[in-house]
Amino acid sequence: MVELTVPYESRMEEAHAFKEGKYLDLTKLELKKDGYEAKVMPVEIDARGFVGSSAYGLLSKLSIGGNKRTKALRLLAETAENISRWIWSRRNERLLHKD
Template sequence: MVELTVPYESRMEEAHAFNFKEGKYMDLIKELKKDGYEAKVMPVEIGARGFVGSSAYGLLSKLSICGKKRTKALRLLAETAENSSRWIWSRRNERLLHKD
């Protein structure tokens, strides 16, 4: 299982530590293991301004995505996080829930 967190860059290490310490998936992992599955939580952090944490590099390595494909994937992850953050910021004053 991959848990993606998009923190502000100055909080990357804190976000990674929180994801590991939280243990919010422990019950699910125990249940899956009881049913015969292997399960592991892999927290990944990609900063809101496009900085890709080492956890993303590690995830791609574990998925056997290497070389040019990994470089391209990391670039796309960074661009997607940055574009998404920009989109959210551009709509920060819009009401999300309209009460008509």
């Protein structure tokens, strides 16, 4: 299971630990009881586009290496930064409201 988090840059380690613990009961108790094995892989890419080492590790485990991994990491960073910029630019808009 891959869980993507886009934390503020100073909370990368905290976000990783939180996501690992979030699914602990599900993976260790519920799924194992039903005969499944699951691994939780939290991935952090901060709001400014810094890609945590967890993303590198995920791509490695998926056998994505070399230039493909470099390109994927760059795309992940650019996407996180672009989405964060878009959210920030609309911070004063009411997206969900009832009239």
